[in-house]
Amino acid sequence: MPGHQRHTRQRAAIAGVFEAQGGPLSALEVLKLARAKVPGMGTATVYRALAAMLEEGALTVVHLLGQAPRYELAGKGHHHHFCCRGCGRAFEIEGCAEGVQALAPAGFRVEGHDLVLTGLCPGCVGG
Ligand SMILES: [Zn+2]
Ligand SMILES: [Zn+2]
Known part of the structure; x- marks a missing residue:
């Protein structure tokens, strides 16, 4: 599979994870859920995708009770x-x-x- 196609598939899987879950997810939770959809998805891939989606404004960071940062889809209401x-x-x-x-x-x-x-x-x- 060409690189960009694999990339798109991985990003789509990660976006789908957020849509299915609704709540804010830690990077580890995203990794676990994304791997259930795309077996073999690497940790670095997920972290890179999260960073790119943050930069593009598709995700926002949520800090809850001093835990590791979580991410959720941007543009939700209050x-x-x-x-x-x-x-x-x-x-x-x-x-x-x-x-x-x-x-x-x-x-x-x-x-x-x-x-x-x-x-x-x-x-x-x-x-
Ligand atoms: Zn519980
Ligand atoms: Zn409020």
């Missing part, structure tokens, strides 16, 4: 995340907490917020 302490995965939560910006003391001008819920995902609650 949303938050849930971190499962059981399996270590992060999930996307739609919507926002009402009144959260009003928590700032008088005199502070709020320009944004970041909200991370923690606990157990359904799979970990059940198990």
